[in-house]
Amino acid sequence: MKKIMLLSLVLILTCSFLFANEPVSKQATLIETISSAELLIEATGVYISNEKSGRAKQRDVEANGISRATLDAKRSAVWFTIMGGTDPILRSSAEQRSFEGQSSRFFTESAVSRYISYEDSRFIQRLSIEDGAGMKISKRFKVNKEMLMRDLQEAGIISGRDEVSDALGRPQIMVIPSVAKGMSPLEALERDSGVRHSRGVIESHLTAKQYEVLDPGQVDQIGNLTQIQSMIAGQEEDVAYAVALSIGSDVYITFAGAWENAGYNTRRHSLTVRAYETSSGRLLGTETGYSQARQGEAMISVEEAATGAIDAVLARIDAYWRDDMRRGVQYKMILSIDRSFDEDDAFDIQDIFIDAVEAVSNSYKENIATDYTLDLQAWVNPSKINSSRALFRAIRQDFNKSSWGANLKTINLNRKLIQLKIE
Numbered sequence: 001m002k003k004i005m006l007l008s009l010v011l012i013l014t015c016s017f018l019f020a021n022e023p024v025s026k027q028a029t030l031i032e033t034i035s036s037a038e039l040l041i042e043a044t045g046v047y048i049s050n051e052k053s054g055r056a057k058q059r060d061v062e063a064n065g066i067s068r069a070t071l072d073a074k075r076s077a078v079w080f081t082i083m084g085g086t087d088p089i090l091r092s093s094a095e096q097r098s099f100e101g102q103s104s105r106f107f108t109e110s111a112v113s114r115y116i117s118y119e120d121s122r123f124i125q126r127l128s129i130e131d132g133a134g135m136k137i138s139k140r141f142k143v144n145k146e147m148l149m150r151d152l153q154e155a156g157i158i159s160g161r162d163e164v165s166d167a168l169g170r171p172q173i174m175v176i177p178s179v180a181k182g183m184s185p186l187e188a189l190e191r192d193s194g195v196r197h198s199r200g201v202i203e204s205h206l207t208a209k210q211y212e213v214l215d216p217g218q219v220d221q222i223g224n225l226t227q228i229q230s231m232i233a234g235q236e237e238d239v240a241y242a243v244a245l246s247i248g249s250d251v252y253i254t255f256a257g258a259w260e261n262a263g264y265n266t267r268r269h270s271l272t273v274r275a276y277e278t279s280s281g282r283l284l285g286t287e288t289g290y291s292q293a294r295q296g297e298a299m300i301s302v303e304e305a306a307t308g309a310i311d312a313v314l315a316r317i318d319a320y321w322r323d324d325m326r327r328g329v330q331y332k333m334i335l336s337i338d339r340s341f342d343e344d345d346a347f348d349i350q351d352i353f354i355d356a357v358e359a360v361s362n363s364y365k366e367n368i369a370t371d372y373t374l375d376l377q378a379w380v381n382p383s384k385i386n387s388s389r390a391l392f393r394a395i396r397q398d399f400n401k402s403s404w405g406a407n408l409k410t411i412n413l414n415r416k417l418i419q420l421k422i423e
Contacts, residue, residue: 021075021103022104022107023045023073023076023078023107024047024072025043025044025045025072026076026080028044028077028079028080029042029080032304032307032308033289033308036146036204036205036208036209036310037208038142038146039142039311040140041077041140041141042124042139043073043076045068045074045075045076045138046129046135047061047064047065047069047134048129048134049065054131057133061132061133061135065134066137069135070139071109073139074112074116075107078107078115078143079107081115081143082099083096089145089148089152090152090157090158092322095158105155106148106151106152114144114147115143116141116143116144118142120139122139124138125137171212171251172212172213172249173206173211173252173317174213174216174249174251174253175206175255176254177198177199177255177256178255178256178272194257194302195257198302198306199255201302202255202310205307206314209314248414249278249415250277250279250416251276251278252275252278253273253275253313254276255271255306256272257269257270257272257302258271262293263293266293267301268291268301269290269302269305270288270290270291271288273286273287273288273289273309274286274313275316277330278332279330279417280332285315285316285317287308287309287310287312287313289310290304291304292304327362327363327379328361328362328363328381330377330379331379331391331416332417333374333417333419333420334419334420335353335376335420336372336411336419336422337421337422340423341422346372347371349406352403353395353399353408353422354366354374355402360380360385360398361378363379378391388415388417392413392418392420406422407423409421409422409423
């Protein structure tokens with residue numbers, strides 16, 4: 001019995017230590033993304049006195065209530081950045097479990113002081129609760145998200161960007177405006193200074209976070225767009241998708257802005273940012289940012305809206321990239337079979353090709369198959385196959401074992417897209 005009581009006491013003390021510094025309120029709201037490194041958060045803090053008598057509680061709150069409640073609000077702001085909202089740093093259940101065992105160190109008073117880079121002097125809310133035995137406040141803080149992420153990486157809770165890049169290389173991202181059907185996004189960049197400024201702000205965030213940015217405007221010739229679009233089922237009108245495939249980006253980001261009247265002769269700008277997986281066209285994340293209402297200063301409004309939208313989308317790109325690290329490097333393959341083969345032979349050739357892909361990859365996904373066209377994705381081990389050319393060689397070697405005279409050839413190879421034909 002004594003052993004059981006002792007064990008229970010140890011467990012209680014251990015849990016008390018682990019969660020001693022966690023915030024009480026855990027109430028916070030994202031107000032604005034200040035930059036790629038900082039967030040402006042409105043947080044609520046609560047302090048309830050532990051004194052025994054009512055009078056002692058009131059005296060404690062009068063002396064310490066505001067400072068203790070403010071500390072809890074700071075902790076809530078940090079907790080929100082790590083765990084709360086729609087785009088927390090910790091996204092997977094494994095990361096959250098790892099954090100639980102080390103959470104106390106991130107909420108100590110000294111740690112929180114490092115993460116809070118600015119505290120507003122004005123209280124949004126300050127009121128007495130629990131008949132004078134407690135205090136509740138709300139105010140705004142700037143949280144240094146970049147520093148917080150570095151500490152989480154050093155603690156082994158999340159994967160560092162270096163670890164991801166060692167396995168897969170840094171993701172290459174293309175940024176291009178979303179335009180109406182029939183329009184060219186490259187022409188929109190040349191014609192509209194607001195569009196160029198929006199792209200510049202987004203690319204600034206990307207480079208600050210050490211992504212590799214591909215600029216379609218700097219590519220001398222974006223080859224075979226018409227051919228690519230005609231070969232990809234369901235993507236005939238998506239020029240951005242075809243451009244991204246052509247230049248070999250891992251992810252492409254589109255953006256579209258709009259102005260709206262905000263009263264008193266002011267306007268505000270909104271910008272919607274969407275991120276897509278290049279190899280499949282799958283939407284990874286979308287977010288809309290808004291500027292403050294003002295007269296004139298259009299470029300400042302464009303920058304505010306872009307900054308507000310991009311950070312949340314980048315969090316989803318990071319989650320996608322970590323997932324790809326676990327599955328392997330992803331490639332899109334488009335196979336065309338010469339129509340000199342009859343339909344039965346073409347079907348058999350597709351089977352042989354799929355068997356070859358399965359033999360050299362970790363996994364694959366067949367997107368669509370017609371009589372003479374095959375569209376699929378494959379994930380491969382980067383330590384064994386480190387380029388699209390190496391993947392093609394491996395597939396061709398296995399394919400030739402059973403191809404009975406059919407010849408597998410390349411049409412185009414780039415970093416993420418492999419266009420093949422069989423003659």
